[in-house]
Amino acid sequence: MRVGLVDDREIDLDKLNAIVDGMDGVEVVFSTLSAEEAYEQIKKESIDLLIADIEMPHLSGYELADIIHTHALHIAVIFVTANSGYAVHAFELNVHDYIMKPYSRERLTKSIARLLEKKSSADIAGRLYIKQKNDIHILQKKDIIFIERSGRSSTIHTRTGSIKTYLTLNELEGELRERDFLRSHRSFIINIHYVNHFSLYAKNSYTVTFEGIEGQAMITKEKVDFLQAHFF
Structure with a gap:
């Protein structure tokens, strides 16, 4: 420690x-x-x-x-x-x-x-357990690239594919307390280790692209400033 x-x-x-x-x-x-x-x-x-x-x-x-x-x-x-x-x-x-x-x-x-x-x-406890109907998916946290909230479900994007869950971002954020994960936007959680590029989207927000995946997330300007000050 x-x-x-x-x-x-x-x-x-x-x-x-x-x-x-x-x-x-x-x-x-x-x-x-x-x-x-x-x-x-x-x-x-x-x-x-x-x-x-x-x-x-x-x-x-x-x-x-x-x-x-x-x-x-x-x-x-x-x-x-x-x-x-x-x-x-x-x-x-x-x-x-x-x-x-x-x-x-x-x-x-x-x-x-x-x-x-x-x-x-x-x-x-480096794994995330996701119950889905009759199945339980076991995800390695290090493989999670980003999570997106849309409607009533959340999509967890990993290195090997995507899984949908009815868990909210607040619930998932509680399971991902490691320093690697950041609530970048009200609808997204990102793994900072996979971040590849920020692109200005609006006055106070950016799109985020990642290594190894085509999907994109959103991040607020405040969180970009925070990442620059504390991680990059």
Whole structure:
């Protein structure tokens, strides 16, 4: 698991480093006293977990978590803070944990261990099960190129063909939480690894073409900007 650490108090950051560095299966990708620097690192580096203080100057840990949540980045967040006042709002952002200072080594390591176990289970579950009348289709998630909603059904386009399902895009999006997939438009989910070309369609939208398939998807300008900033 790749982890980023940010706390504007050096003594607290040193404590985080000492605890996290000593855990098996965990790599500290960046450790910084600046939330702005943490934000720049999140854009450049792929991490699985951000451990952050909340109250920091200029950019708060809560604002960092809000950016992660708003842009659907697959980064878990653990807050370590001396302020309990953000707890309700933090869990609205679906943070993994909210740890009050001062905390013990065991409290933090147990929280990270729970996340490691959850991530391991998610890595194993790399398949999508689609029920269709009397059949069950088992799809490798890595083979899904894009998904299109039309009328009352969704079409899943894969490297080997297409399958229709009555699952909604919201339901499918819940099954495809991997970093590879992006809800590019209200009617489309795309696998960013197959994207080949964007072509301007209207003022605020583009068509997307993919490697190995003739079908096209749509993407909003906002999501194109997001991809350019965080992936390409």
